[in-house]
Amino acid sequence: MKWVVSTSPHIHRNISIKKIMYTVNLCLLFPFLGGIYFFGVRVLYMVAISVVSAMIAEALAQTIMRRKLTIFDGSAILTGILLAFNLPKNAPLWIPAVGSFFGILVAKQAFGGLGYNFINPALAGRAFLMASWPEIMTHKWSATMRGTMSGIESFTQATPLGVVKNYAEELNVIRELNEPETLINLFIGNHGGCVGETSVFLILIGGIILITLKYIDWRIPFCYIVTVGILTHIFYLIGITPVTGLFHILAGGLFLGAFFMATDYVTSPVTHKGRVIFGIMCGIITVLIRMWGGYPEGVCYSILLMNLFVPFIDKKIKPKKLGEIKK
Numbered sequence: 001m002k003w004v005v006s007t008s009p010h011i012h013r014n015i016s017i018k019k020i021m022y023t024v025n026l027c028l029l030f031p032f033l034g035g036i037y038f039f040g041v042r043v044l045y046m047v048a049i050s051v052v053s054a055m056i057a058e059a060l061a062q063t064i065m066r067r068k069l070t071i072f073d074g075s076a077i078l079t080g081i082l083l084a085f086n087l088p089k090n091a092p093l094w095i096p097a098v099g100s101f102f103g104i105l106v107a108k109q110a111f112g113g114l115g116y117n118f119i120n121p122a123l124a125g126r127a128f129l130m131a132s133w134p135e136i137m138t139h140k141w142s143a144t145m146r147g148t149m150s151g152i153e154s155f156t157q158a159t160p161l162g163v164v165k166n167y168a169e170e171l172n173v174i175r176e177l178n179e180p181e182t183l184i185n186l187f188i189g190n191h192g193g194c195v196g197e198t199s200v201f202l203i204l205i206g207g208i209i210l211i212t213l214k215y216i217d218w219r220i221p222f223c224y225i226v227t228v229g230i231l232t233h234i235f236y237l238i239g240i241t242p243v244t245g246l247f248h249i250l251a252g253g254l255f256l257g258a259f260f261m262a263t264d265y266v267t268s269p270v271t272h273k274g275r276v277i278f279g280i281m282c283g284i285i286t287v288l289i290r291m292w293g294g295y296p297e298g299v300c301y302s303i304l305l306m307n308l309f310v311p312f313i314d315k316k317i318k319p320k321k322l323g324e325i326k327k
Contacts, residue, residue, distance in 0.1 A: 017075070021074025028196070030205045031199055031256070038190060047196075050087075058070070061110075061113075067113065080096075082256075084196065086196070100125060102125045108121040118310075127301065159251070160182075160247070210259070219272060221259045223276050229245040229248065252299060257300070258279075269313045271317050274317040281309070289301060
């Protein structure tokens with residue numbers, strides 16, 4: 001028998017970074033196909049440009065820094081896909097390229113590459129685009145709702161959360177937003193929004209697969225979504241927001257962010273308790289931005305802000321060592 005002496009941990013799984021990344025990419029195939037169905041073939045071009053740009057940026061950075069090329073480990077592809085998913089359908093095709101370059105070069109490779117980035121590269125790219133070209137990132141969401149919500153047909157160029165933000169005084173519009181037919185369309189994805197975030201149903205398929213395979217922990221998405229739902233429904237009951245908590249969790253990019261970005265291994269806590277805290281705080285910040293912020297959505301900035309607190313959470317929420325006695 002051959003004995004192998006090594007340092008802990010000694011628990012091994014038949015899994016690798018490459019396998020995880022490509023599995024996540026495959027799970028994103030569901031909302032990707034949904035995006036093409038709801039927004040048209042232009043989504044394909046946007047995702048392709050974003051992915052290729054991310055891979056080129058990673059190869060360029062690693063070549064300049066004389067690091068091992070890892071463009072085929074799936075991580076750059078994942079960044080490109082998620083970045084494209086967070087863009088409006090009618091954004092110029094140079095936008096995903098610029099966003100991917102920023103996310104890879106500045107948020108990832110500048111800090112050492114995969115495993116060393118302190119914020120999510122895809123969300124960093126989106127935040128950069130939002131700060132640099134806010135009009136492009138927020139105007140004229142050219143997605144139709146196919147006439148399914150008659151009360152807001154004149155506002156079909158806006159996202160559902162944008163309608164809530166800008167037309168809260170229009171009682172007929174708000175009443176229509178809380179109708180079951182509207183909520184069903186939000187769940188299916190038949191409404192305006194970013195190209196990969198609209199269909200909760202398709203995102204859930206991929207998210208459940210990842211949880212079942214234990215590639216992501218259920219605590220972050222569960223705590224994130226439940227926190228947003230509970231707080232926004234309380235605010236609905238006391239009159240702060242005109243739409244229900246169910247509307248708030250189905251609209252916007254909450255499910256995409258909760259399952260595919262907040263659960264990023266590098267930028268999320270390592271302990272179970274830490275992940276619960278992380279998810280709850282992401283939910284609180286998202287609600288605060290939606291209620292009183294300048295933007296109708298708050299998922300991107302909530303996750304980025306909490307990424308900054310992950311080292312603090314990991315430091316304070318440490319598992320008790322075997323045999324340790326508390327002071």
